[in-house]
Amino acid sequence: MSVSLKARNGANVFREDRIVSPAQLRAIYPAGREAGEFLARSRDTVRRIIQRKDPRLLVISGPCSIHDMKSAQEYACRLKELHEKHKDSLFILMRTYFEKPRTTVGWKGFINDPGLDNSFEIEKGLCRARELLLFFAELELPCATEALDPIVSQYLGDLISWVAVGARTTESQIHREMASGLSVPVGFKNGTDGNIQIAANAMKSASSPHKFLRADENGHISVTSSRGNVDAHLILRGGRQPNYTDHYIREAERILAVSGVNRSIVVDCSHGNAGGNYKCQLDVAENIGKQVREGGRSLAGIMLESHLSEGRQSIDGLKNGGLRYGVSITDACISWEDTQLAIHSFSEDVSAVLESQYAPAELAEVV
Numbered sequence: 022m023s024v025s026l027k028a029r030n031g032a033n034v035f036r037e038d039r040i041v042s043p044a045q046l047r048a049i050y051p052a053g054r055e056a057g058e059f060l061a062r063s064r065d066t067v068r069r070i071i072q073r074k075d076p077r078l079l080v081i082s083g084p085c086s087i088h089d090m091k092s093a094q095e096y097a098c099r100l101k102e103l104h105e106k107h108k109d110s111l112f113i114l115m116r117t118y119f120e121k122p123r124t125t126v127g128w129k130g131f132i133n134d135p136g137l138d139n140s141f142e143i144e145k146g147l148c149r150a151r152e153l154l155l156f157f158a159e160l161e162l163p164c165a166t167e168a169l170d171p172i173v174s175q176y177l178g179d180l181i182s183w184v185a186v187g188a189r190t191t192e193s194q195i196h197r198e199m200a201s202g203l204s205v206p207v208g209f210k211n212g213t214d215g216n217i218q219i220a221a222n223a224m225k226s227a228s229s230p231h232k233f234l235r236a237d238e239n240g241h242i243s244v245t246s247s248r249g250n251v252d253a254h255l256i257l258r259g260g261r262q263p264n265y266t267d268h269y270i271r272e273a274e275r276i277l278a279v280s281g282v283n284r285s286i287v288v289d290c291s292h293g294n295a296g297g298n299y300k301c302q303l304d305v306a307e308n309i310g311k312q313v314r315e316g317g318r319s320l321a322g323i324m325l326e327s328h329l330s331e332g333r334q335s336i337d338g339l340k341n342g343g344l345r346y347g348v349s350i351t352d353a354c355i356s357w358e359d360t361q362l363a364i365h366s367f368s369e370d371v372s373a374v375l376e377s378q379y380a381p382a383e384l385a386e387v388v
């Protein structure tokens with residue numbers, strides 16, 4: 022498939038390799054009818070939760086980054102059990118992050134470098150990512166991802182039920198335009214310094230129609246017309262200090278109201294909210310559960326960075342005796358055991374609210 026194109030003398034780009042188009046990749050790894058129906062239902066549920074028409078809350082849980090197929094599949098099978106167990110109170114999605122935005126340089130994720138060895142087999146990364154997402158769709162486990170490279174979303178978007186735009190790209194017009202055309206709810210993170218207004222601005226932009234340049238499904242550069250994404254929402258991820266406590270939630274609600282955008286807020290329990298200690302995610306999740314019990318209506322869900330085993334390891338381990346199975350190679354994650362505890366406790370808090378607000382028959386109608 023690859024065609025190496027001749028580079029111009031003196032140019033900073035010295036090589037271009039053409040790869041399979043989004044339409045071709047989708048044809049090689051198609052979503053079957055049942056998977057397609059499941060994905061449409063999942064996206065609709067996430068939409069209804071963001072619009073607060075379905076009173077359950079979202080939980081987005083999974084590794085900071087996907088780096089191997091086997092541990093991702095094992096994690097998914099375990100998470101599927103929790104998805105079923107807590108389905109009356111929560112809608113659990115797997116955090117399936119294939120692209121990593123780096124502060125400076127570093128491994129940019131499984132699509133960019135699936136071999137983890139600077140071989141940069143991007144076409145293979147896209148194939149493996151699609152294969153994995155199809156495995157999850159067949160398992161009927163909904164997935165969430167960060168949309169970093171707007172072209173990648175053309176390859177994988179049909180298999181995803183919730184998208185984040187990261188703290189480093191929330192201010193980017195390109196990402197706002199992309200989000201305006203994605204057919205799933207998109208959460209915008211506050212900036213790395215904690216600025217919430219830039220996320221509200223992003224929501225305003227993404228919920229508006231745009232005309233912009235994009236590669237279409239055949240890889241042709243096209244002027245794309247989007248309707249605007251009415252399900253753009255806020256993700257609080259902390260900044261210079263955490264921003265998940267009720268004081269910050271009130272402040273975020275005020276900014277969203279003044280900006281005239283959606284009021285729904287997802288809290289990322291990791292990153293700036295965990296203040297550099299991954300274990301603190303448990304305290305953040307517990308605090309959000311408490312706020313939900315106390316009536317926090319804008320809270321739409323939480324995100325956890327979680328893997329089979331806790332902590333993190335350096336990617337250099339690959340060269341020095343191998344990587345430890347099920348341990349993150351980017352940000353540190355909580356263990357599977359702690360994940361179960363956090364989700365169980367959050368589910369109890371949400372259930373208490375639902376039971377106080379709905380008779381069982383009424384609840385069955387709205388979820």
Ligand SMILES: O=C[C@H](O)[C@H](O)COP(=O)(O)O
Nearest residue numbers: 121122123124125127351352
């Ligand atoms: O979630 C992952 C990281 O926080 C993000 O990719 C930035 O990582 P870096 O600061 O290690 O580059």
Ligand SMILES: C=C(OP(=O)(O)O)C(=O)O
Nearest residue numbers: 122187188189210258292
């Ligand atoms: C990079 C991430 O988060 P943030 O954009 O909040 O730093 C992430 O969730 O992987």
